[in-house]
Structure formats: C-alpha cells, structure tokens
Amino acid sequence: xxxxxxxxxxxxxxxxxxxxxxxxxxxxxxxxxxxxxxxxxxxxxxxxxxxxxxxxxxxxxxxxxxxxxxxxxxxxxxxxxxxxxxxxxxxxxxxxxxxxxxxxxxxxxxxxxxxxxxxxxxxxxxxxxxxxxxxxxxxxxxxxxxxxxxxxxxxxxxxxxxxxxxxxxxxxxxxxxxxxxxxxxxxxxxxxxxxxxxxxxxxxxxxxxxxxxxxxxxxxxxxxxxxxxxxxxxxxxxxxxxxxxxxxxxxxxxxxxxxxxxxxxxxxxxxxxxxxxxxxxxxxxxxxxxxxxxxxxxxxxxxxxxxxxxxxxxxxxxxxxxxxxxxxxxxxxxxxxxxxxxxxxxxxxxxxx
Numbered sequence: 001x002x003x004x005x006x007x008x009x010x011x012x013x014x015x016x017x018x019x020x021x022x023x024x025x026x027x028x029x030x031x032x033x034x035x036x037x038x039x040x041x042x043x044x045x046x047x048x049x050x051x052x053x054x055x056x057x058x059x060x061x062x063x064x065x066x067x068x069x070x071x072x073x074x075x076x077x078x079x080x081x082x083x084x085x086x087x088x089x090x091x092x093x094x095x096x097x098x099x100x101x102x103x104x105x106x107x108x109x110x111x112x113x114x115x116x117x118x119x120x121x122x123x124x125x126x127x128x129x130x131x132x133x134x135x136x137x138x139x140x141x142x143x144x145x146x147x148x149x150x151x152x153x154x155x156x157x158x159x160x161x162x163x164x165x166x167x168x169x170x171x172x173x174x175x176x177x178x179x180x181x182x183x184x185x186x187x188x189x190x191x192x193x194x195x196x197x198x199x200x201x202x203x204x205x206x207x208x209x210x211x212x213x214x215x216x217x218x219x220x221x222x223x224x225x226x227x228x229x230x231x232x233x234x235x236x237x238x239x240x241x242x243x244x245x246x247x248x249x250x251x252x253x254x255x256x257x258x259x260x261x262x263x264x265x266x267x268x269x270x271x272x273x274x275x276x277x278x279x280x281x282x283x284x285x286x287x288x289x290x291x292x293x294x295x296x297x298x299x300x301x302x303x304x305x306x307x308x309x310x311x312x313x314x315x316x317x318x319x320x321x322x323x324x325x326x327x328x329x330x331x332x333x334x335x336x337x338x339x340x341x342x343x344x345x346x347x348x349x350x351x352x353x
Contacts, residue, residue, distance in 0.1 A: 002307035009317060009352045010306045014344040016327040017097060017105040017291050017302050019233050019258035021148075021182070022086075022128065023113065024294025025093040026076050028053040028060075034079040034088070043075065050075075060297050066184060066214060066267050069297060077113050086127025087134075094135035094143065096295075100303040103341045104333050106144040108180060112153055112161055121164055125175060142337055144177035146208065149196065151181050151188040158196050171205050177332055178206035180233065185214040190222035190229075197227040206332060210234055212257065213269050217243040224255070231330070233258045235288065239277035240270075251285045256330030261308055262300045263293035273312040282319060289327035321349045 002010070032053055035042055042050040049059035049072075056072075063069040080086060090107075097105055114124050125145070132143045147165055149158035162179065170176045179200050181193060190211055200207050211223040213234030220238055223229040235257025238246040250257065259281070264270045281288050290309065295301045300308070309315070315323075328341045 002311045004307075004310050004314070006310055006315075006317065006320075006352075007307065009348070010310060010320070011303060012101060012348050012352075013306075013320060013324055014101055014103045014341050014348065015302055015306075015324065016289060016331050016341065017102050017107070018231070018256065018289045018327065018331070019260055019291035019293055020093070020097075020105060020107045021294050022090050022093060022107050022109045023077055023080075024073065024298075025096075025296050026080075026089055027092070027296045028056045030088065030092060031056075031076050031079055034081075034085050038079060038081045038085070040079045040081075042079075061299070063266055063297070064268070069267060069294070070183060073294065073297065074113060077110075078117065080114065081119060083123050083127035083130070086124050087130045088127075090128045090131035091134055094131060094139065094141060096301055098135065098139035098141050100301055102141060102302055103344065104142045104328070104331055104337065106146055106177060106332060108146050108148045108182065110148050110150060110182065111165075112150045112157060115161065121161070121168075125170065129175065142333055144332055145175065146178045146180050147176050148180040148182045149193075150183045151185065151193075151210075152183045155192065155195065158193070159199070162196060162199060166199075166203055166205070171203065178208055178231075180208040180210065182210045182233070185210055185219070185234075189215065190219055190227050194226055197229070201228050206230055208233055208258075212237040213264070213267075217241040217246055221246055224249075231256045231258065234260060234264075234269075236264065236269075236277055236281075239280045239284075240275075247280075247284045247286065251287075254287055254330075256327075257281075257286060257288040258291050259288050260291050260293035260298075261305050263298045266298045273308055276309070276312070278309055278313050278315075282322070287326040287330045288323070289330060290323065317349060317353050321345060321353075 044050040207229050208231035209223045209229045210233045211219040217238045261276045292301045324345050
C-alpha cells in the first residue's frame, strides 16, 4: 500500500467501479474451498501451480499475456456450480470493495462460461442477486450487473445468450443493467459483433465493450461507430497510439472510459506504471474511471490501483476529486444516487483540501 501523504485521502475517497469481472475476484483461498466442497479436482497433475494456494498465487505473478491469464481464469471457474457459490464469490468482492469505500459498482459476469459447463443462467444470476441484496443491506453499496458475452465464442452463441436474457425479462426488471463483450480482444474486431449490438440497441439496452487494450485505437472508433457503444472498457489505446481526433471526440461526447492500471502491467499492455497515460487523459478532459479488472489475479483491488497511480504521478486532491466525480457522472445508477455519492466526495475533499 502506498506511503504517500495522500494515502488516507485515497482510502476515504468515495469510489465507483465500472470494470470488475466477478469471476476475476475468485481468490485462490475461495477457489480451493469451493473445489473441495463441489468435489472438483484442480489440474495439479498437469500444472504444478494448482498444487497449493501459495503456488497458485505465485503463478499469478507471472502472466505472459492475456491468453495466458485467461487459461487460469477459466479453469478456476470450474469450481462455481450452485447459486451459493456465485453468492459467496460476489459477496466476498462487495465486502472487499466496501472496505475500500466503493460506493457504487457496475460489475461484469460471463454467463457463457458457466452455461457451457451445464450451470443454468438462472442459477448464476440468482446467486449474484442475493449477494447484491446482502451487500446493499450490510454496506450501503449499490451495484449493477453487466452481462458480458465472450468474443472467442461464435456470434450465434452470443446472440442466443443475449436472447435468453432479453426474452426472460432480465433487462426489463432491472436485474441486468447492460451488455458487454470480453475475453481476447485482438483477433475479434468490433464489426464482428454488429448484429448483437444492434439487437441490444433496438431493445433499449445499454452497451459497453472491451476495445481499448490489445487492439489498435481504430477498435475504439469501430466500437463507437459500428457498435454504438456508450462506454469503452480498457479505453487507453487512443492515448497510447496518439489518436488525437479520437481523444478529442471522446472528450466532446463525454464517453466513459474504464481503465485498469495494474491489469495493464500484468498483461504487458504497458511495461510500467509510468507508461499509463494518466496525464494525457487528465489533460484531454476525457471522462474515465480507475478500476481493478480481475483483482484476484492482478495483485490489487481498486484502492491498490489508486495508490499505484498516486505513487507514480503524485496527483493533487483536486485532480482526484475530478476523477472521482467523473466516474460518478459516467455511472448508470439513478441521478439521485449520483447526487448522494457526489455529496460524499465533496465532504471528503473538503476535509483534505
């Protein structure tokens, strides 16, 4: 944890998280616990990393790229079988997030990764909903679920899962807040998913997409122009590639970019925190939020990401105020909830400025 003079402020600052994969919060301790409960044999005979909690944590320090990480990510999911497992997973994250003063979280989950293992869509969602209700009651945190479809699977399967959720009323009743797309980015450019996003737009469903990390900046432009995405996840490529026209457009249109600094380093999108384009994002006036992505794998939750940036860039209280308020304003919660969190931010800033 950072030792800067602003650590206390960063810890107290009310936060919104917009890029968090619930499956990516499956800590090795809970993984081994659930595997034992469900009689799941982890592949220790093929990969020594699964021999113990300690060896698995050590392996998580040495991902070579996104696909290397995803291999472990999907194996760990095999331990999630019943609604209680999904509730335990999500509640553990909400408790951790609340301890770091996350006040609102819009979190991803990957239904296809579970339904293809024989776990019913309704089972997954029921467990998450129970965790959400408990978290609101216990911590006062508000949350939204974003259903992500997997890019490495065929479009027809994504369309089928989307139709199941849409026709089952999960968007209409507020259970699901939006759709997104994740997993490997580079081989699967945004135009491949036009039909899915057109269907979501026609149904009035919010849309975000992973399109700003592995691929070129043009993926972000395609996400806006072809998919009509309202938010871009891992949205740093425009700055890394120096696409000034795209950056100006993002600022002008107020598009929220979700950014995950520690994740970017772990997956070798950037080689060090100094390469994270924080100053460029601030100078351009774009709206963005700082997030933890898959914190069980990448060595830090949201506060650790804030601290890593502060240690590198030495931001002021007012600069952090702008980041925090921009994240609130880019959220998909009700205006009344935004007003509550903005007031909380102003209260903390007033004590530290």
